[in-house]
Amino acid sequence: MNQLIISAATEGAAEANPLVPNVWEMGVVLVGFAVLMYIVVKFVVPMFEKTFAERAEAIEGGIAKAEAAQAEASAALEEYKQQLTDARAEANRIREEARAEGAQILADLKAKAAAESARITEQAHAAIESERQAAVVSLRSEVGTLATTLAGRIVGEALTDDQRAARVVDRFLADLETQSAGAAK
Template sequence: MVGTIAFALLCFILMKFVFPRMEKTFQARVEAIEGGIQRAEAAQAEANQLLEQYRAQLAEARTDAARIRDDARADAEGIRQDVLAKAREESDRIIAAGKEQLAAERATIVRELRTEVGTLAVDLAGKIVGESLADEARRKGTVERFLTDLESTGAR
């Protein structure tokens, strides 16, 4: 009987003092663990949200970079076309100026040659004919006829 009383007393003390404290400690640990899990889940959700924001910003940055790159290519192509157009204009201007200069020099040379050929022709004709062609009217007529004959011979 003493064993039963001792056992009952031990059970009473355990139920009155030890088990409630163990229950409180157990409950505190459960709450701490559940709170930790909730905090971890909240931190995970926040991390996922930040990751999505980062991915969205990264996608936006890539889109902006692609747009900037495309704009730069378009600008470069426009500049290239402008430079080519200016180069063509400058080339055409230089060619036109060269042609004008060539035509002017040709006209000058033709005029000088006509004068020289005229003088030589009059001198030569005078030697062939045996008379002086010093008279201006005769000289002009002879030179003109000679040049006309020369041009018609060259045209054939």
């Protein structure tokens, strides 16, 4: 096939072959192509490379920012979890302190109630003893008066002397106490 093209080119120098290009046309096309390549290499390619570099840098920066944000979010989550754990521990501690304080207050109130009860009981015993003593004194005087009156009737003389009457009453009461003590044994 090459043979045909070469033979056609040599034979028909006078006649133009449409398959073989003209040398001047090829030269102009080659020079135009070289100028176009120079412009593309000198101006267009650096602009594309600059744009690609900026995009790559922006993408890598975005990825780095996203990774940093994710790391920050993870750290914040861990901090939140730690704070939540600390808050729960603090709440448990406060709850236990409140229970202990409540138990202490309850124990104090029980102790105060027991002390108050003992004090009231002691006052009641003292009041009862005081009333008993008052009743004994009152009964002694009534018994003394009755004994003096009865003794005066039995003896046949009036016991108007207070000292004598007091001695008679005391002796009578002492005899009664010894008799009641002897009967109790």
